[in-house]
Amino acid sequence: MRALLLRDLRLAMRAGGGFGLAMAFFLIVVVLVPFAVGPRADLHSAIAPGVLWLGALLACLLSLDRMFALDWEDGTLDLLATAPLPLEMVIIAKALAHWLTTGLPLVLLAPMLGILLNLAPEAYGALTLSLAVGTPALSVIGAFGAALTVGVKRGGLLLSLLVLPLYVPSLIFGADMVRRASEGGAVTTPLLLLAGITCGAIALLPFASAAVLRVNLR
Known part of the structure; x- marks a missing residue:
């Protein structure tokens, strides 16, 4: 499993579908939002939790279709299916590789981008924690969607349509956690719900x- 994880990490870096693309997309979304809504600091602060979580969610979608597609095309997936390693562990390794190259960089980048949206100082810890707890679920759900669409030509759009409804609960509770923190409220309930979804x-x-x-x- 370790060898498979390291292989997927190397492939993600070489193929350009890892953290570089996801971080660039996340940055573009956050930078463009203030231009769209106008120079209103109070409005930026109010929509910051939702925008940051939505940007991270959409960034996670970018490389999902590559999770199994390359292995399907060169026949590696057939070898993995007949290998001694259970196929469930193969899924976990690929989802973990996706999170390490996409989810984790977004967790680290989000607090810095929160400055651009005038996020309340009290919410930075909640933002980082919510993304750290919630983004693993995005990778695992994305692995399920990628498995459903593997072998489908140009299945990227279909994958997005299948996965996005499953992402909605994580988006709701993650953004609500950050919003509550910015308002000085308790974040225990959305945090527990977000952790429950991930587990x-x-x-x-x-x-x-x-x-x-x-x-x-x-």
């Missing part, structure tokens, strides 16, 4: 993804 996704979706891949590989 549930990690516990269940690797098995569902593996089952889908077995069907697609027949």
Whole structure:
């Protein structure tokens, strides 16, 4: 599993679909929002939690279609399916590689971009924590969507349509956690709900993804 994880990390870096593309997209979204809504610091502060979480969510979508596509095209996926390593562990390794090259850089970049949106100082810790807890779920859910669409030509749009509705709960609770922190409220409830979504996704979706891949590989 370690060798597979390192391989996927190297491929993500070489293919240009890792943190560089995701971070650039995240930066563009956050920079363009103030131009769209106008020079109103109070409005920027109010919409900052939602914009930062939405930008991170959309950035995670960019490289999902590459999670299994390259292995499908060169036949590596067939070898992985017949290897001693369980297919569920293959899914976990690929989701972890996606999070390390996409989710983790977004977690580190988000507080700096919060300055551009005049995010309240009290919310920076909650923003980092919410993304750290919530983005693993985005990678695992994305792995499930990628498994569903593997082998489909130009399946990127279909993948987005399948995955985005599953991302909505994480988006709601993550943005609500940051909003509550900026207003001085308690963040325990949205944090627990966000952690529950992540734990549930990690516990269940690797098995569902593996089952889908077995069907697609027949």
